[in-house]
Amino acid sequence: RTARRLRDRGYDLAVLPHRSPRSALLALFARIPRRIGFAGAPGSLFYTERVAAPPGTYLSREAALARAAGAEPRPMTLAPRPEWVRAADERLANATAIAALCIGSEWETKIWPAQHFAELADHLAERGLLPVLLGGAREAVLAEAVQARAGARCLDTTGNPVGEALAILARAAIVVGGDTGLVHAARALGIPTVALFGPSSAAVHEMGERQRAVSLGLECSPCSAHGQRHCPLGHHRCMRDLSADAVLAHCDAVLS
Known part of the structure; x- marks a missing residue:
């Protein structure tokens, strides 16, 4: 078809x-x-x-x-459509400073633990930012886990249309998440971004001036090109041992 x-x-x-x-x-x-x-x-x-x-x-x-194909590559810009921006404005209401947290992934091994996201959300809220949770509909349960563990109020937008998610990213002061499509979309939008790498390699991405690729650099990492359903060694340390405090330090660096 x-x-x-x-x-x-x-x-x-x-x-x-x-x-x-x-x-x-x-x-x-x-x-x-x-x-x-x-x-x-x-x-x-x-x-x-x-x-x-x-x-x-x-x-x-x-x-x-x-x-x-006969084309000459050149720098490109990504911009949300006006209708996406309107939808994002309605969702965010009066929020003026937001931190977009891209909490999910197609591959389980790329997902940072909910507890770490919750701790980071609290730290970013202390810096005057509203934590906004983004992801697909299947990330709704993960979003609930983050909200349950966070002391700060988080706005859950998981399951929203991709266009609206792009417009939210464009409004963000900072974007944090794993090696996922939304995180790389934020990079394309020119938003300060902290990308967390565990099972996959950061070396295949070109980071901008206010973009950070964060990895523990474990001997077993990266273990695959795109991530896997389960950690081959069963411990998932590449993401579990990456603390919220360590990620926060990179957030502060790109925000400054």
């Missing part, structure tokens, strides 16, 4: 940074004549052009695909 919709739109080029065979097959079945992706990817058999992935960050790799 998805391939049929794509075919009906008549695309002539597909750029495929995702390495999965499913993405490549979608482009093939959509009859997109030119399909560009990384050499050696599981789906590369179905590409018409294969590009060697350069070492370095995700941005440098995807820039190589853009150049193969």
